[in-house]
Amino acid sequence: MSVTPSGGQRSRKDLACTAAATAHQRQFVADLKRRVIDNGEPFAIAQADTPHEIFHAMDIPLISNQWWSAYISAKQLSPRYFAVLDKLGYPSNSCRYCSLGLACTLDNDPSTAPWGGLPKPTVLVARLTCECIRHVFGQWAEALGSDFFPLEAPGWTHKDPDWFTKSHEDWEELYEPRRIELLVREMRALIELLETRTGRRFDEDKFTALMHAVNEQEGYIAEAARMIGAARPCPVSIADQMPNTMIPQWHRGSPWAVAHARRFRDEVAERVAGGVAASSNERVRLMWIGAGLWHDPGFYSTLEDRHGAVFVWSMYMPFAGPQYIRNLRDRPMHALASRVCSMNEVLHLPPWMNSWMVSEAKRCGIDAAVVLVPPDNRLSQSGTLLTQRALEEAGIPALRLSADMVDAKEWNHERMVEYVADFLRSKGL
Amino acid sequence: MNSPSTNPVDLVSALIDDPLGAARDAARAGARVIGYYGNDIPVALILAAGALPVRLRAAPRGPTARADLYLESAHSPELRALVEQWFAGELDFIETVIFPRSDDSAQRVYYYLCELQRRGACAGPRPLLYDVAGIGRPVSVDYTRESTRRLARDLGTSEEQLPQALRRVAVREKLMSDLRARCAADSPLPGSWAWAVVRASGCDWRETFDDGARRWLDDATSLPRARRILLAGDLLPDASLHEAIENAGGSVVLELTESAADEDPASSPLLDALADHFHARRTPVRAMREDAHWAVRNARNGRADAVVFWLAEEDESLPWEIARQMRNLATAGIPALALTRQSWKPDHAALGRVGEFVAGRESQP
Numbered sequence: 001m002s003v004t005p006s007g008g009q010r011s012r013k014d015l016a017c018t019a020a021a022t023a024h025q026r027q028f029v030a031d032l033k034r035r036v037i038d039n040g041e042p043f044a045i046a047q048a049d050t051p052h053e054i055f056h057a058m059d060i061p062l063i064s065n066q067w068w069s070a071y072i073s074a075k076q077l078s079p080r081y082f083a084v085l086d087k088l089g090y091p092s093n094s095c096r097y098c099s100l101g102l103a104c105t106l107d108n109d110p111s112t113a114p115w116g117g118l119p120k121p122t123v124l125v126a127r128l129t130c131e132c133i134r135h136v137f138g139q140w141a142e143a144l145g146s147d148f149f150p151l152e153a154p155g156w157t158h159k160d161p162d163w164f165t166k167s168h169e170d171w172e173e174l175y176e177p178r179r180i181e182l183l184v185r186e187m188r189a190l191i192e193l194l195e196t197r198t199g200r201r202f203d204e205d206k207f208t209a210l211m212h213a214v215n216e217q218e219g220y221i222a223e224a225a226r227m228i229g230a231a232r233p234c235p236v237s238i239a240d241q242m243p244n245t246m247i248p249q250w251h252r253g254s255p256w257a258v259a260h261a262r263r264f265r266d267e268v269a270e271r272v273a274g275g276v277a278a279s280s281n282e283r284v285r286l287m288w289i290g291a292g293l294w295h296d297p298g299f300y301s302t303l304e305d306r307h308g309a310v311f312v313w314s315m316y317m318p319f320a321g322p323q324y325i326r327n328l329r330d331r332p333m334h335a336l337a338s339r340v341c342s343m344n345e346v347l348h349l350p351p352w353m354n355s356w357m358v359s360e361a362k363r364c365g366i367d368a369a370v371v372l373v374p375p376d377n378r379l380s381q382s383g384t385l386l387t388q389r390a391l392e393e394a395g396i397p398a399l400r401l402s403a404d405m406v407d408a409k410e411w412n413h414e415r416m417v418e419y420v421a422d423f424l425r426s427k428g429l
Numbered sequence: 430m431n432s433p434s435t436n437p438v439d440l441v442s443a444l445i446d447d448p449l450g451a452a453r454d455a456a457r458a459g460a461r462v463i464g465y466y467g468n469d470i471p472v473a474l475i476l477a478a479g480a481l482p483v484r485l486r487a488a489p490r491g492p493t494a495r496a497d498l499y500l501e502s503a504h505s506p507e508l509r510a511l512v513e514q515w516f517a518g519e520l521d522f523i524e525t526v527i528f529p530r531s532d533d534s535a536q537r538v539y540y541y542l543c544e545l546q547r548r549g550a551c552a553g554p555r556p557l558l559y560d561v562a563g564i565g566r567p568v569s570v571d572y573t574r575e576s577t578r579r580l581a582r583d584l585g586t587s588e589e590q591l592p593q594a595l596r597r598v599a600v601r602e603k604l605m606s607d608l609r610a611r612c613a614a615d616s617p618l619p620g621s622w623a624w625a626v627v628r629a630s631g632c633d634w635r636e637t638f639d640d641g642a643r644r645w646l647d648d649a650t651s652l653p654r655a656r657r658i659l660l661a662g663d664l665l666p667d668a669s670l671h672e673a674i675e676n677a678g679g680s681v682v683l684e685l686t687e688s689a690a691d692e693d694p695a696s697s698p699l700l701d702a703l704a705d706h707f708h709a710r711r712t713p714v715r716a717m718r719e720d721a722h723w724a725v726r727n728a729r730n731g732r733a734d735a736v737v738f739w740l741a742e743e744d745e746s747l748p749w750e751i752a753r754q755m756r757n758l759a760t761a762g763i764p765a766l767a768l769t770r771q772s773w774k775p776d777h778a779a780l781g782r783v784g785e786f787v788a789g790r791e792s793q794p
Contacts, residue, residue, distance in 0.1 A: 089752030091769040095745060128563060131533040135749030138718060152569060155530045155560035155576075159543060178575060185568040349537065350544035378503035378745055382537050385499050386544060 014278065015240045015271075017263045021247040024256060029071075033115050035061050042198040045101070045118070045140070047126040047133070049343040050151060051187055051336055053214065056253055057207040058191075058200045063118065065126070067250060069100040070294045073406040075114055078295070081107060082407060093376040095132040096407045097291070102140040120145045122197050125190065127151045129344040130379035149193065151186050154179050156345055161355035163346065164322035171326055171338035183337035204332075210253040211332040215325050217252060220261035221245055222321030224268040228312065229364035234285065235271035237278040238300045238311035242292055245317040252324075283308030284429045287361055287396075289315065289387065290372025290380065295408040302417050309424060313364050315347060322346075322356070344379070353383040354390040361396050367429055369398040370420060374405060399423040437641035444629035449519065451633040452483035456522040463584065464526040466511070466535050468687040469710060470559055471577065471703050472634070475527075476594035478584040484631025485526065487511045488666045489774040499541055505534040505743050506773035507666065512538060515553045523554040525584065530560045530576075531712070533745065557583055561707050563715075570708055577704035591699045597634075604639055605630065608646060613682050613731055616651035620660070620681025621671035627684075655680040656790050659728045661713055662686060662739040662747055666773055670739060673780040677787035683731035685713045686739075717750040724754040725761045735790045736765040737783060741773060764790055 013019070035041040043061040045068070046052065055062040072078060078096075081103035086092055088106060101118070110116035121144060126137045128150050141148035158176050160166065166174050191202045224244075228236050244264040248257035270276075286303075288311045293299050303309040323343060326335040346352040361369065369391050374380045388398040399420060403411055443450060456462045461480040465472065468484075475482040487510035493500075496512035514520055528539040542556045560576040562569035581588075608626055611618040626642055656679035660670070664686045671681050688710045717723045728736050736758055740747045751767055758765040766786040768779055775783075 089755060091740070091748040091751070093742065093770055094748040131745040132749060134563075135718060135746060139749065150564050152562050152564055152572070154562060154572065155536060155539075155558045157558060157560070159540075159547075161547075178572070182562075182568060182572050186566070189566065189568070349540045351540075351547065354544070373501065376503060376745075378501070378533060378537070378743075381501035381503050385501055386541065389498070 013239050013243070014237065015244065015264070015267050017260065017267050018240045018243050020263070021243045021260060024260070025243075025247045025250075028251070032061055032063070036063070037115055037119065040119070042122040042200075044194075045121045045124045047098075047137075049127055049129065049340065050125045051183075051190075051340050052250075053207065053210055053253060053336055054187060054191060054194070054202070056251075057210050058194055058198070058202055060122070060194060060198060060200060063121075064250060065098060065101055066291075068118075069097060069406050070292075071114060072100045072104055073294050077104070077112070077114070078406055078408065080112065082409070095130070095136070095377050095379075096404050097374070097377060097380065098133060099136050100406060102136050102143070105140060105143045118144065122146065123190075123193060124148045125151065127153045127340070127344065129153045149190055151190075151340075152182055153344070154182060154341075156342060156349075159351050161351040163352055164356050164359065167322045167338075168325050169327050171335065175338040175342055179341050180334050180337045183341045184333050187333060187337065208328070208332045211326075211328055211335060213253040213255075213258050215328075217248060217258045217261040218320040218324040220258075220265040221248070221317060222325065224261075224265045225318040225321060227265075227268050227272050228317070229360075231272045232365070233275075233277035233279065233282040234310045234312045235276055235278060236268055237304060238288060238314050239297060240278070241314060241317045245320060249316070249320070279304040279308060279310045281308040282310045284367045284424055285310060285312045285365055287311070287313040287357070287364070287366045287369040288372070289357060289369055289384070289398075290374075291405040292316075293372065293403065294405050296411060296413055296416075299413060299416060302413070303420055306417070307421050307424065309420070309429075311370075313360060313366060318360055319347070348379060348382040350383050350386045354387040357387050358390050358394045358396075361391060361394065366396055368424060368427060369396055371398055371400045372405065373400045373402050375402055375410075377404070380405075397423075397427045397429075437645035440633075440638065440641045441625050441629045441645075444632045445625055448486040448629075448632040449483065451635065451638075452481060453522055455481050455635070462523050464520065464523045464554060466508070466526065467529050467532050468631075469529045469531050469561065469707060469712070470527050471580070471707055473591060473594040473598045473703065474577075474581050474584055474586045476597055476634070477581075477588070477590040478586045479590070480524070480584070482631075482634045483523065485511050485520075486628060486632060487514065499545065500538070503534075503743055503745070504538065505532075506741070507664075508534050508538050512542070515542065516551050518553070520553050525555045525557055526553075527557045527559050527580070530558055531563060534743070559707075561704075563708075565709075570705060573708040574701045574704040577700055577707070581700060588700065591703075595699065595703075600639060601630065601634070604642055604646075608642075609683075611646065611649070611651070612680070612684075614651065616653065617655060617657070617680050617682050618649055619652055619671070619675055620658070620684065621668040621675055622649065624665070624668050624671050624681070624684070652680055655682075656734045656787055657682040657732055658787060659683045659724070659731055659733040659736045660686065660739065661724060661727075661736065662768075663741040663744050663771075665739060665775065667775075669780060670737075670775045670783060673775075673784045674737070674787050677784040679734075679787040679790070683727060683733060685727060688712045714746040714750060717747075717754055721753045722757050722761075724765070725757050725763060728758070728761075728763050733763070735787065736763060737786070738765065738767040738769075739775075740767070740769045740771060742770045 036043045045063050048066045084103045084107045124141045126133050137148045248260045251257040300311050328335045391398045452462045463475045463480040464485045472482045487507050493509050493513040495516040496509045528535045530536045539558045545551045562572045612623045658679045660681045
């Protein structure tokens with residue numbers, strides 16, 4: 001295991017398909033850079049919880065803000081860009097996760113920036129899920145000389161705690177017709193803007209085929225999630241779960257993504273059948289609640305190796321089933337809207353978050369949960385206390401970890417590993 | 430409880446000390462009381478439902494142990510205090526509380542309270558969400574209209590009563606407008622007094638409050654020449670910052686910490702017009718986002734000698750706008766002080782900095 005300059009450690013990966021996924025992503029990044037930087041193709045910057053399917057269907061390259069933040073963070077550039085924000089007068093408690101890309105653009109130093117910095121995109125797109133998004137994307141668009149196309153994040157008053165059991169079929173009632181219709185109309189406006197600016201056409205048939213392909217892909221991931229939750233010992237580490245879910249997710253619906261999800265499912269099945277364990281001494285089954293710890297992925301592996309504490313569950317993989325798969329009912333645009341219009345809410349607001357997490361913990365035989373609580377980030381903090389209490393009421397101890405996903409400033413690998421280990425010992429685990 | 434004959438100064442003081450006092454007494458007398466959080470709720474819908482509105486206000490009073498069990502650190506401290514009151518049963522006389530979708534912390538608290546009630550962890554009023562959309566597109570206008578109709582249905586608003594309710598709101602807004610004009614005059618009313626009247630006003634929607642406040646306004650003594658300060662940013666829970674400014678020879682002549690109310694009663698069809706008004710309503714932070722010279726423009730319009738920005742630690746919006754507003758104020762030669770990451774109740778150090786800043790300014794001739 002190697003050590004990153006900030007003290008974080010790289011994770012160990014066991015599955016053959018993980019290497020294939022990361023190789024594909026490397027090639028994709030090279031292609032994306034060639035298309036966007038070298039060839040000057042139109043491209044978009046968008047938050048993860050936006051309808052990427054539209055861009056995919058129109059063959060418009062897309063840079064996800066979260067992916068770009070993780071990319072910057074992985075290149076150990078976060079401290080530099082946070083210093084840029086400080087120097088420009090932004091208070092130091094402003095949200096970090098979504099603002100690294102803006103900071104990189106404001107720094108305006110091609111010699112340091114990944115890819116020499118991003119050129120002018122066709123548009124920037126984000127849902128207004130928290131208070132900082134509109135400011136960050138508005139100022140980023142201004143700095144890049146482009147436009148920000150915001151999407152509403154309306155309230156949600158149909159509060160069904162069992163949403164995850166109904167989302168495939170009953171999505172219209174579950175996510176509320178008025179909320180779905182709002183996003184459909186917004187997406188139609190976005191398509192019109194993209195067609196006007198890029199000259200590329202939105203093909204409904206191609207889009208529908210893509211939506212079917214996404215269903216197939218997410219079905220494989222959901223199947224793998226079910227197998228991993230049921231198997232003892234855990235056959236696949238979090239370090240393998242995340243890339244095999246997230247990399248195809250960035251390319252969802254593409255032939256590669258569908259084939260890779262199938263390959264991952266098959267490799268998981270082989271490991272389950274062969275009784276292969278992710279850890280040689282699994283003692284405790286853990287749940288990781290929150291975004292990935294992108295600056296120290298080795299944190300998970302160290303806990304596995306030293307303490308037999310295996311992270312069986314993180315949200316990205318089990319999320320694929322309930323939040324992505326949709327019976328299209330000949331209304332693919334509405335089905336897509338139902339997928340997007342609550343993507344963030346179910347992960348961060350009660351009753352959706354806590355009820356799903358408790359259900360998942362039970363399904364996976366979880367012994368304890370670790371909850372990432374980024375300071376100064378209301379959205380990412382939201383629902384964590386209610387979820388912690390709900391888990392504890394279900395007999396599952398939960399530990400809150402105050403840390404940021406991309407800012408390693410307050411992070412210490414050894415101290416945090418021991419913090420979790422102490423917690424597990426205190427719970428007799 | 431204050432009777433209609435109470436001295437207006439005492440009336441305001443009582444509401445500052447006990448923001449729920451008037452509404453609680455009205456409930457005891459059989460009135461239906463509906464609470465609301467923030468300045469972006471259509472109060473006319475409550476009035477037209479035959480209920481007495483009360484704006485929920487809280488001040489830093491002490492520990493919030495029960496709220497702390499559920500609210501994470503980045504939530505607004507005022508909401509934290511209100512949730513504590515909710516748990517303590519202090520809001521039980523209120524039938525419904527409306528939270529605005531436009532306030533991120535408030536809309537999250539709405540979900541928390543619904544869930545806590547579902548789980549039997551607390552009782553209290555029925556939480557409702559005013560789901561106003563925030564983007565300037567026709568589809569967002571339509572959505573807000575439907576949300577407004579939905580809120581009216583949930584409250585039992587009578588459309589027949591709505592014109593009268595809008596006139597009632599307009600009377601109150603005229604009072605507030607006159608108050609702001611007196612603060613902005615050459616010899617201004619003390620900003621701390623205006624702060625108190627504005628804060629108290631949402632807590633008492635009875636006409637007796639308007640009568641008393643109007644009498645007070647007629648008799649109030651203006652300050653002699655004072656340094657004119659524009660105060661922007663987050664709402665303050667007490668008058669200490671205003672008083673620090675006054676003690677240093679200044680006065681807040683323009684306070685921009687909330688959306689400005691529309692002084693024109695809506696036209697027909699009333700519900701849609703009301704919805705359109707709230708959809709288009711500009712909070713200061715929204716105005717800052719749309720105009721990097723917002724502070725400069727307002728400072729000039731208010732003939733301010735200086736600008737003070739007050740930002741609470743938990744604010745996630747203003748930190749993104751403050752930098753460029755400060756840069757443009759500096760370019761325009763307008764002195765400005767930005768107090769960021771502040772505790773809810775202004776501390777001694779912050780009050781000292783404000784005092785020094787104001788004392789060091791010169792009044793415009």
